[in-house]
Amino acid sequence: MDDLELRAEADAILADLVGAPGGSVRLREDQWRAVAALVRERRRALVVQRTGWGKSAVYFVATVLLRRRGCGPTVIVSPLLALMRNQVEAAGRAGIRARTINSANPEEWDTIHQEIGSGEADVLLVSPERLNSVDFREQVLPGLTAATGLLVVDEAHCISDWGHDFRPDYRRLRAMLAGLSPGVPVLATTATANARVTADVAEQLGTGTGEALVLRGPLDRESLRLGVVRLPDAAHRLGWLAEHLGRLPGSGIVYTLTVAAAEEATAFLRQRGFAVASYTGRTENADRLQAEQDLLANRVKALVATSALGMGFDKPDLGFVVHLGSPSSPIAYYQQVGRAGRGVEHAEVLLLPGKEDEAIWRYFADTAFPPEAQVRQTLSALAEAGRPLSVPALETAVELRRARLETMLKVLDVDGAVRRVKGGWESTGQPWVYDGERYAWVARQRAAEQQAMRDYVSTGGCRMEFLRRQLDDEEAAPCGRCDNCAGAWIDSSVSPEALTGARKELDRPGVEVEPRRMWPTGMPALGIDLRGRIPAGEQCATGRALGRLSDIGWGNRLRPLLAENAPDGPVPDEVLKASVAVLADWARSPGGWAPNVPDASPRPVGVVAVPSLSRPQLVGSLAQGIAAIGRLPWLGTLTYRGAGGGHAVRRSNSAQRLRALSEAFTVSGELAGALARSPGPVLLVDDYTDTGWTLTVAARLLRQAGCPGVLPLVLAAAG
The missing domain is CATH 3.40.50.300 (P-loop containing nucleotide triphosphate hydrolases)
Structure with a gap:
């Protein structure tokens, strides 16, 4: 078949795809170049074109052409469920049988695997997270890779850690690319790749197969x-x-x-x-x-x-x-x-x-690749364990938040230093080099992007x-x-x-603060005998916060007050009054303690404060102010005894946070006496809750001292 016949066939498929059978629609020249490269030349191609240009038309047209020529199904790696749903519908218009595997439809996976294996499905859309699933990689991916007739990587800028939206799961594509049969075409598409990202993605696509075709168009959006x-x-x-x-x-x-x-x-x-x-x-x-x-x-x-x-x-x-x-x-x-x-x-x-x-x-910037010491600590923990370790188990060995730890492990997996197996992660024993220069460059790139966004706001140009x-x-x-x-x-x-x-x-105060119900996994390994469910008699109740640090109402007012470099001082009057309003609304809510409240709880009999190392005046004045305005006895403050590394540990995982807090407080004899004289639930006041472990540990101590209930009240919650 010559180019004219292939082009005519491709345009006819496009007409079906856009709902204009027999119409005069034609592929754009670069669309046709990409289709021809995939179908006729079986090349690898990267298409960088603005949103709405028609990148999906390229891979759907190529899919039909390749399927008619006896090729296997197209596998599309796509990042978000909404896009998958849109594309499945679009494919159906051209008679393409498309299925999707993602976190929302696990009950359909077995049926879909059978349809792919039998050739009933033409397209399989897969979320990149599936590529990091042990079962998928071991049981599905090898056969799928062998059968693939066209691999499509949507939003391909996510492959590159030079880009703004790097996703480690996408790096798993390297293994799939290397496992494809000779002559299987690959298409990568994105609308948001600068020159550096484009070069990086093209290099990864073309590894071992020659140079990838790059089709890059103007990015103006005239509408x-x-x-x-x-x-x-x-x-x-x-x-x-x-x-x-x-x-x-x-x-x-x-x-x-x-x-x-x-x-x-x-x-x-x-x-x-x-x-x-x-x-x-x-x-x-x-x-x-x-x-x-x-x-x-x-x-x-x-x-x-x-x-x-x-x-x-x-x-x-x-x-x-x-x-x-x-x-x-x-x-x-x-x-x-x-x-x-x-x-x-x-x-x-x-x-x-x-x-x-x-x-x-x-606040959301804690995503940079961790320092080398923390990476080496993680690798050592895996090597010394001699068995797979789950992420919760690793949290006892390294002071990284779970999301950041999981991202780091995925990068190390792609780099060959660790591998994900059933039961968690294990060391491969392979040597690994910390590419500090690259990570520093990426961090500088993020800072440059932020400055560019400031410049966009202030520019007088187009x-x-x-x-x-x-x-x-x-x-x-x-x-x-x-x-x-x-x-x-x-x-x-x-x-x-x-x-x-x-x-x-925006001035409406008050959000719920959910209590912790389970101790973190692995605490006995740290010498702390806490495991499983927290006994009901040691838990705190659902609490309240004046606002979230991430909201645009009270969050805007609380962030400066709670910033790391903010000076300590008495609680501002407006903040105290708003906290009292939260307390009053709480009392009137179902389960509160105001008269005629459904399922009313006992009224608090006093106020206790969490000791603060950084803001003692703020927390003390807040707690005592609430006691005075609410006409509740001021019972005192838990005693900080400086054990367990202090309770100033921030932005760490639950295991490390609890380790720092497990021996940090005690109930003084004076406070114990006050609790005994005022039997009933107490308000527990602090400035901020993030992981929730400070409130959990403090409430446990109070309840062990005989307090029948603990009601946490804080200025700000993190979420």
Whole structure:
């Protein structure tokens, strides 16, 4: 078959894919070049093109062509469930039988494996996390790799740790690439790769097979009009959004930096009469699916989302994207705004930066590769164990939070120093070199991205050109549409009524603090005899916090107060009054202690404080102020005895945190006497809770001293 016949066949498949059978649609030249490279030349190719360009059309058209020529199924590694669902639907339009394996459908995996093995399915979409599953790698991946007719790596920038969104699970693709039969084509696609990332991904794709074909196009999005709205605080931003959301075209996405902010914004917009839905990492899968369907059908004005929605949603007629707060990377920002305006002539893209943005960046910045000493400590623990160790067991040996420890292990796995097996992780015994220069460069890159985001907000030049230059787009030029090119078109005023409503929402204090129910795994290995479920008679109750450090209401006011370098001092009056309001609301809630409350609990008989090394005045004045205003006896403070390494250990895992706390406190004779004279539950007051182990250990001591109940009350919760 010559090129003309192959091109005609490819265009006919495209027409079926877009729902225009017999129509005049044709592949773009670079789409055709990619298809021809995959089908005719069986090459490896990297396509870097803007969102909406039609990257998925390349691999679906290539899939049909290859299947007609007797090739095995296409395997697509794709990062997010929403994108998978969109692509399965798109494939069906062209008669492609697509299935997906991900964390949401484990009950279907066996059936899907059979369909792939029998040739019934044409496409298998796999989440990158599956590649790191021991069972999948051992039982499914070898046969799947041998049968694959085309491998597609979607959002391929995730392969490279030079990029803004590196994901270690993607590095597992190296093994799959190396195991492919000769002549099996590979396609990698992304819309967000600068020159360094492009070169890195192309090198990884082409290893051992010759140079990969790179097709890189201009990244302008002619439908997008970019603008920045500068407002003084979170209340103004939320009020502005409530006043202007109805004027934005169609339906769209409102991005926030944190889950708490998404929940706050969703609640306020609903109060103002808008049909909106929250979409975050905490959203249940069924609710996510419903939210996606509601937005696709324009039943909601917007999804209020965190980056959980980032790459994973395909709605061509999305009319706007608004950011309540700046992402820490202009490349990530370009990726998110690229969801809008794919199938419409005009879409609004607005950024509402906040003073708190950088504090939130710092809060979530604990993702850099750990220092060499901690890595070596982990490798030594695995080598000395002589058996697989689970992540909870490793936490007793290394002071790393679980998410960071798991990410480090995945990188070490890809580097060949460890391997994941049934039962956990084990050392391979292979030599491993700490690439400090590379890790330092990546850290500097993250800092440079943050500075670039500040520059994007303040630039007087073209905003689209700025973003395109961040992605090394050689054709970047002024767009003529953004607020700097064409003049601001957005009114930044906020009515007093909207501002008052927003402040009322953000000033509403109080969030629940769930107690710990189980001791961490492996504590006996640290010489601490705590294991299994915490006895009911030693637990604290569900507590309350004034706010979360990650929210844009009380979080904005509490972050400066609780910052590491903040001076100690008496609790501010507004904070004390708000804490008392939380206490009053708590008393009136189901299970509270106010009169006529359903299932009422006994009223607290006094107030006890956790000793603070860094903020003794703040915690002491808060506890005693609550006692005075609430007319509760001030019973005193637990005694800090400096054992166990101190309780100032922060940002570590549960095992290490509990080790530091297990012998840190004691109940003095004076406090024990006060508890005996006032039998009943007590309020336990502290400034901050993160892992929850300080409150757990303190409550256990109080209950062992005879206190029948402990009700924690803190200024801020971490989540």
